[in-house]
Amino acid sequence: MAGASRPGGGRVVVVGGSLGGLRAAESLRSAGFAGRLTVVSEEPWFPYNRPPLSKEALRAGVEHATLEFRRRESVADVEWRLGSRAVASDLAERTVTLDDGEVVSWDGLVAATGLRPRRLPVPGPPPLAAADRYVLRTLDDAVALRERVRPGTRVVVAGAGFIGCEVAATARALSCDVVNVAVDARPMIRPLGELLAAELQRRLERRGLAFRLGVGIERFLGEDRVEGVRLSDGTELPADVVVEAVGSRCNTEWLDGNGLDLTDGVLADGALRMLRVDGTPVDGAHVVGDLARFPYPIVDDAPRRIEHWSLPTDTGRRVGPVLATWLAGDVAAYAEVVARPFSPIPSFWSDLFEMRLQSFGLPDAGEEVRVLEGDLDGVHDGPVVVGYLRGDVLVGVVALDATKQAMPYRARLGRPEHPGRPESTTPVRQSP
Amino acid sequence: MHVIVDLDVCQNHGQCAFAAPDVFQINADGELEYVEHPPDDQRAAVEDAVDVCPVQAIRVAD
Numbered sequence: 001m002a003g004a005s006r007p008g009g010g011r012v013v014v015v016g017g018s019l020g021g022l023r024a025a026e027s028l029r030s031a032g033f034a035g036r037l038t039v040v041s042e043e044p045w046f047p048y049n050r051p052p053l054s055k056e057a058l059r060a061g062v063e064h065a066t067l068e069f070r071r072r073e074s075v076a077d078v079e080w081r082l083g084s085r086a087v088a089s090d091l092a093e094r095t096v097t098l099d100d101g102e103v104v105s106w107d108g109l110v111a112a113t114g115l116r117p118r119r120l121p122v123p124g125p126p127p128l129a130a131a132d133r134y135v136l137r138t139l140d141d142a143v144a145l146r147e148r149v150r151p152g153t154r155v156v157v158a159g160a161g162f163i164g165c166e167v168a169a170t171a172r173a174l175s176c177d178v179v180n181v182a183v184d185a186r187p188m189i190r191p192l193g194e195l196l197a198a199e200l201q202r203r204l205e206r207r208g209l210a211f212r213l214g215v216g217i218e219r220f221l222g223e224d225r226v227e228g229v230r231l232s233d234g235t236e237l238p239a240d241v242v243v244e245a246v247g248s249r250c251n252t253e254w255l256d257g258n259g260l261d262l263t264d265g266v267l268a269d270g271a272l273r274m275l276r277v278d279g280t281p282v283d284g285a286h287v288v289g290d291l292a293r294f295p296y297p298i299v300d301d302a303p304r305r306i307e308h309w310s311l312p313t314d315t316g317r318r319v320g321p322v323l324a325t326w327l328a329g330d331v332a333a334y335a336e337v338v339a340r341p342f343s344p345i346p347s348f349w350s351d352l353f354e355m356r357l358q359s360f361g362l363p364d365a366g367e368e369v370r371v372l373e374g375d376l377d378g379v380h381d382g383p384v385v386v387g388y389l390r391g392d393v394l395v396g397v398v399a400l401d402a403t404k405q406a407m408p409y410r411a412r413l414g415r416p417e418h419p420g421r422p423e424s425t426t427p428v429r430q431s432p
Numbered sequence: 433m434h435v436i437v438d439l440d441v442c443q444n445h446g447q448c449a450f451a452a453p454d455v456f457q458i459n460a461d462g463e464l465e466y467v468e469h470p471p472d473d474q475r476a477a478v479e480d481a482v483d484v485c486p487v488q489a490i491r492v493a494d
Contacts, residue, residue, distance in 0.1 A: 023483070049488060069488065310447075313483050349445060349486060358445070403446045404462045410450060 009035030009327045013096055013104055015086045015254070016112030017041020019049070020289025020312030022069055024110045027320025029074035033327060035107070037078045040098065042085040042113075043138060046071070051309060053142040054166035055351050059174065061146055064139055086113070086254040091274075091285055096254070108323045111255060111266055111274070111287040112316075115248035115307065120158060124220025127244075132226045134243045136163055148241045151175035156229050156239040158217055160187040162350050164245035165204070169352040171243075172209050179237055181212045181229070188350075191359065193369050196386050196398060199376050200357070203400075206381075207353045212237070248307070250291055258282075265291040265305040271322045271338040272315055284326055288315035297343040298414035299365045299395050306346045306362070314344035345413055356401055361413040363388040363396030370417075372397070373405045385409060392416045433472055434493035437464065441489040451484050452477035 012028060014021045017039045025037055041047075048067035056062055081098070088097040089109070096104045117135035125131035129144040136142060145167075149155065153176045157168040160182035168180040180187070186197035187204060201211060212231065220242065221228040228238040252262045259276045261267035266274055266287040272294060273281035289312040293305035325334045350357040366388025373385035383402035387394050387409060394417045399406035435455065444464055448456035455474050456466045470478065475492075482490045 049486075051486060070491065309486065310484065317483075347447070356443075403444060404458050404460070407446060407449065407458060 009033050009324070010107030011036040011038065011105065012108040012110065012323065012327070013106040014039045014110040014112055015089075015096060016110075016114055016251075016289070017043065017080065017082065018047050018112065018114055018289070018312065019069065019309075020114070020316050021110065021112035022047040022071065022075070023313045023316025024112060024286075024288050024319045025075045025078055025316075026072050027317045028108075028324055029072075029320075031320040031324035033320070033324040035327065037075070038081060038104065038106075039078055040081045040084050040086055040096070040104075042083070044083045045139060046080065046082070048139060050137070051349075053139065054136055054163050055170055057139070057142040058146050058149055058167070058170045062142070067139065088256075089254055089258065091258040091260075091282055094284075107284065108327050109285045110319055110323070111252075111285075111291060112289050112312070113251035113254065114290045116251055117244065118247045118249050120217055120220075120244055120246055122217060122219050125222050125224060125226050131222075131224060132239075132241050133220065134241065136167060136243065136245065137248075145241075145243065149174050149176050152177065154238055154240045155179075155243065156181060156237055156241070157243045157245060158182070158229075159245035159247070160184055160211065160213065161190070161245060161247070162188065162348070164243070165200075165352060166350055167243050167245060168209055169204065169207070172207070173353060179210045179212055179239075181215060181217060181231065181237070183214065183216045185214055187211065187213075188357075191364050192386075192398060193363065193366070193388070195369050195371075195376065196384070196400070199378070199384070200352075200400070202378060203355060203381055204352060248290075252291060265293040267303055268292050268294045270294060270297075270342045271340075272319050272342075273322070273338075284323065286319045286323055288312060288319055294342075296346070296362060296365075297341065298345060299362050299390060304362070304365075308346040308348040308359075310347045311344065314346075318342050318344075343414075345410070356399075356403065358399045358403060358406060359396065360398075360406070360410045361388070361394070361396035363398055365395045366390055372409060373402060374400075387417065389417060433470055433475055433478065435466060435468055435470060435478055436491050436493055437466055438489045438491075439464070441487050443487055443489075445486045447484040447486060448481035448490060451480035456481055 047069045085099040119127045134145045155171045155176045155178045157180045172178045189197040216232040272286045274285045293303045295301045325337045347360045368389045370387045372387045384400045388396035397409040446458045455470045
């Protein structure tokens with residue numbers, strides 16, 4: 001059935017009330033959707049900004065009011081179901097079942113349920129803040145951890161990705177005694193590659209961060225509370241607090257049983273329509289944010305799931321016009337909106353001590369790494385810009401303390417780079 | 433249109449300069465410079481900049 005027109009546009013249910021859910025709701029309104037709009041959110045808070053949780057929130061403490069996103073006038077009439085979780089859905093019947101048993105009907109659905117932290121599946125005290133085993137995803141997580149990061153506290157951080165490194169750096173800056181343990185060979189090696197990750201490690205170590213890399217945690221020591229960790233090489237580290245920053249799980253269980261491809265997040269097309277395992281899209285059912293796995297044309301047509309901060313906004317805004325047009329029932333307009341190219345440039349940043357790391361594009365899709373600005377001489381801490389190439393196409397740029405220097409390169413993403421011939425990246429002007 | 437940036441909050445990420453390059457720029461010192469009263473045809477770009485600011489330091493007053 002191609003979008004039969006519904007009075008007022010019908011009802012849209014957005015499941016997930018963080019940045020992606022908020023942007024999807026705003027985008028629906030700015031695309032002219034005037035129907036009923038409901039956002040279901042497991043957390044008790046209106047949407048708030050998470051990146052400060054591993055930085056300012058630990059360092060200085062922070063309240064929800066400071067982190068809360070401003071909500072536009074256009075979403076003032078949204079019905080927020082805070083503290084409510086979706087437990088099941090039926091895409092054929094167009095319903096979502098909430099944890100209190102209520103079955104909510106919809107004409108359009110947006111999945112924005114995001115991620116939850118993975119836990120290390122090893123023996124020891126239970127995975128609870130009360131046992132001094134922490135994770136960092138929500139405001140409540142940050143408030144709980146902040147109570148425990150005091151000068152002299154022995155902190156073991158498991159995992160050396162963004163969150164692991166940021167928590168470790170913040171705790172170290174608070175004069176905690178910090179060891180960052182990871183199975184990876186370098187901090188942030190997966191997104192950055194060996195060259196830049198080695199440099200980052202050097203700069204972090206110089207600022208007092210201790211790493212134990214290439215080892216796993218075999219068990220947590222202690223009975224009711226963590227007292228330390230035993231590593232896979234047999235050594236033991238004492239700890240008052242352990243922070244697990246070892247990746248995430250996708251909150252997609254509520255979408256089970258609908259024939260979707262949920263192998264890693266929710267597989268979607270370039271219009272962010274959920275895709276069934278047979279590859280057909282589900283009109284009226286979309287996915288945004290950390291869960292959305294779709295192609296990034298600046299690299300290729302392979303679907304990727306990227307957890308960067310910019311994606312909830314990019315994907316939320318993509319969904320509004322598509323879903324609004326579907327609900328309006330104009331078949332030709334819908335086909336046109338679906339066919340529009342969608343080519344977001346992911347970006348993230350990380351603040352580590354006084355250093356700023358910024359990434360644009362998809363560095364981990366690069367096959368070759370090239371220093372574009374500055375020197376990686378292993379001694380100095382100057383600004384550095386590194387490019388990641390796939391063939392001769394620049395697919396990622398990472399800047400270390402070099403925001404200004406990185407800006408021109410961002411504009412070149414998705415285009416061929418010619419070493420030693422920077423003029424070749426300037427657009428060729430046609431003769432009059 | 434009146435653009436207000438809370439410079440106590442701004443951390444010079446530069447995302448606004450990609451979203452609305454005619455309104456926001458990172459200068460040679462790596463600091464933000466912006467047009468306080470841009471023409472109305474910049475509204476969509478400025479709203480993009482508001483959304484993509486990592487520290488949510490930008491707002492539009494009218």
